[in-house]
Each structure stands twice: as structure tokens, then as C-alpha cells.
Amino acid sequence: MAAQIINGKAFAASVRKKVGEHVARLKSEHDIIPGLAVVLVGEDPASQVYVRSKGKQTAEVGMKSIEHKLKANISERELLALIKLLNEDETIHGILVQLPLPKHLNEDLVINSIDPAKDVDGFHISNVGLLGTGQKSMVPCTPLGCLMLLRDHHRSLSGLDAVVIGRSNIVGKPMAQLLLGESCTVTIAHSRTKDLPDVIRRADIVIAAVGRPEMVVGDWIKPGATVIDVGINRIDKPEGGTRLVGDADFSSCSEVSGAITPVPGGVGPMTIACLLANTVTACCRSHDLKEPDGLTV
Numbered sequence: 001m002a003a004q005i006i007n008g009k010a011f012a013a014s015v016r017k018k019v020g021e022h023v024a025r026l027k028s029e030h031d032i033i034p035g036l037a038v039v040l041v042g043e044d045p046a047s048q049v050y051v052r053s054k055g056k057q058t059a060e061v062g063m064k065s066i067e068h069k070l071k072a073n074i075s076e077r078e079l080l081a082l083i084k085l086l087n088e089d090e091t092i093h094g095i096l097v098q099l100p101l102p103k104h105l106n107e108d109l110v111i112n113s114i115d116p117a118k119d120v121d122g123f124h125i126s127n128v129g130l131l132g133t134g135q136k137s138m139v140p141c142t143p144l145g146c147l148m149l150l151r152d153h154h155r156s157l158s159g160l161d162a163v164v165i166g167r168s169n170i171v172g173k174p175m176a177q178l179l180l181g182e183s184c185t186v187t188i189a190h191s192r193t194k195d196l197p198d199v200i201r202r203a204d205i206v207i208a209a210v211g212r213p214e215m216v217v218g219d220w221i222k223p224g225a226t227v228i229d230v231g232i233n234r235i236d237k238p239e240g241g242t243r244l245v246g247d248a249d250f251s252s253c254s255e256v257s258g259a260i261t262p263v264p265g266g267v268g269p270m271t272i273a274c275l276l277a278n279t280v281t282a283c284c285r286s287h288d289l290k291e292p293d294g295l296t297v
């Protein structure tokens, strides 16, 4: 039986709508406008596209959006000075430094210089620790988006076997923590995992976040399992031109799975929607106001 297609694009639109409504309420009832600052260092074309999209969507939901575009050769001291200014700016509730940074900048140092309360990426070591110990934190956007889609699809995730393929700090590790928080039995698989197909065949939920085009195939999927595809890979088409594919082979996986996210239109749109959600959450927390329901864990 063909899998149900999980429509991340539509779900992301509903998250943005909820964020927009909350932003309007903050403005009318408290005269507060949530603000997001995005910092881009250098001219990586993919990062430029993401940052433009983030700025546009931030403004569309009625929030203040500022962008700092810095030269690739900026010194660490200058970048840290900018982050200090943003930390102190009361009109800014969320700060995002687009990764990867040029090699001469210490990524950990830069991320950990962001005020954890404004760390809408959830990458600061304090937020990582809070998430790992089940405490209220800022939650990384892509895993948060995946969890929202899973919660929407499954009545309960408790007791399900989940395999996360990929162990990055941005997706794999926080995703595993979130699924543990839902009482899943979680396995993190990676490039050194022995018998990856066998590990994946046990999973009720497969999160594919390896960055390898169409690596996960239908033969590895337990019938009826849910496949959440985090990959966004551009590959050449035989007839010329390119197309976007995920880390799962959509055609074979959708024949076996119970539900699957497409690429594009699955997890991708959820990431920026969750960034907006995190910014409004951070704003509410900073003003001791009630957070919007359903926009965080």
C-alpha cells in the first residue's frame, strides 16, 4: 500500500499562521514586537539563500527582522563584539549565526557567546544540556519540526522504536533527545554502524539525516514505518539539469512505509517555521508572558 505523504509545507504554513497570530496579540496587548537577528559571515551561496528566506518569512509574520552580513575575513573579536551588542539589544529576542562559519572562526566559541535565552537555534551548550536533561530549553529548529510532524501523525510515540541516522549536533543528537523525551526506544546510527539495513529494519520511525542522496532504500524499511527525511541534496538529472532529493529513496520507501515526508515539501519548510516559533517563544519568556501553545516541546 502506498504511504501517506506527510505534508510539511502545509504544516509549516499552519505554524507560521499561529506565530503570526501570537505576534499580533503581543503587539496589540503588550506593545511588544519580537525581533530576530540573523548573522551571515561570508558569501556561501546556500547560506545566502537560507538567510534571505529567513528574513523574508520573519517579516511576513510581523516580527522585526535584522540581518548582519559580514565579510568572510572578519576577526573573531569583531564577531564576538557584534554578538555582545545583539545580546544587550532589548528589541532582539532571537539571534542566529548561520553555520558553517569560515575556518578561522571558532564555531563553538561563537555559538556559546550568544545569550542562551536568545539562542533560537538551541545550539548553546546550556540549551543542549537543558534538552538532554529534559528541562525547558530552546530546541533546535529542524528536530523540533520533525517532532511536530511525528506528533501530528502518531497519536502516541511512546514505546516506538526510533532510529536516527546521523549524529550531527544540529539534527541527529537533538532529534534523539527529543524522541527519548517522547519515550521512544532510540538508536543513533552513523557512518560506522554495523549492518545499518538491519538496524533500520527494526524501526517504527526512521529519521534520515545523513546528507547522502537517496541512501535509505525501501528494502531497509519495516512495512508501515514512518520515514522522516531531513536530507536536501541536489543531484544531476540524466537528461540534464538538477533536482532535489532527500536521504531516502522516495520511490522505493513510499511503497513500504506507512508515512513519509517528501523532498521538497516535507521537513525543509518546517525548519524556518520553527525558527519563527522559537523567536516568539523566546520573546514571551523574556517578558514573562504566556507562551503560545503547540509551538515548542
Ligand code: GUN
Pocket: 096, 097, 098, 099, 100, 121, 141, 142, 170
Ligand atoms: N546551517 C545549516 N542548518 C543550520 C541551522 O539550523 N542553523 C544555523 N545557524 N545554521 C545552519
